[in-house]
Amino acid sequence: MPAENSATSRTAKIERKTSETDIKLTISLDGTGVYDVDTGNGFLDHMVSQISRHGLIDIDLKAKGDIHVGWHHLVEDVAITLGRAFNEALGDARGIRRMGHAIVPLDETLAMVALDCSGRGYAVIDTTLDDIMVETLPGALVKHFLESFALEGKINLHAQIMAGVSPHHKAEALCKALARSLRDALEPDPRSPSDIPSTKGTLSG
16 A cells, blocks of 8 residues: 555555565654554564664554575565655654764664665665574664665665674664664754755756
8 A cells, every 4th residue: 555644644554465475564754752662573673663662653563474594585575665764754854853873872782873765765885784583683684674674765865884793782772873863863953844854856857
């Protein structure tokens, strides 16, 4: 089903069903960080929940997939659905700050995210997790999740682990930094409350 969105509440609802996954998602960009996430993978649930809680984005997500072949399809399609819902809920991006960044510590780990809700998807990601497991999730899928979200959400995303040892801490800190960056970027700009933040007058093309 196509997404539904409201310019006033910045919400979106998407149902995505393929031969590999079945996903139902509702988000509100103007939420309070309430989440109900069930993907069948505990660590993926944890990642999405961090984005919700620290980004103050309400997320209701139910996802099933062909996990007998691995986690790739499920992780990728969850990220695609989140990205598309984010883009739909954002609308024309009128009145937002547009850009955000955060440096987030988690014990020995330090993660950096900088992003621009520019209408042009791009991702430069360095997680240092590619060849290891992060709890129940292959580390390479953490990077793929972030890339897929950025491309489908039409966000220019730079994310980097600056220091760290624990794979869990690295992935969690990246999600928290993503959340805080999104929160900054999505906040209304009081000096330009009704303008699209671009010299082109549009962020959609």
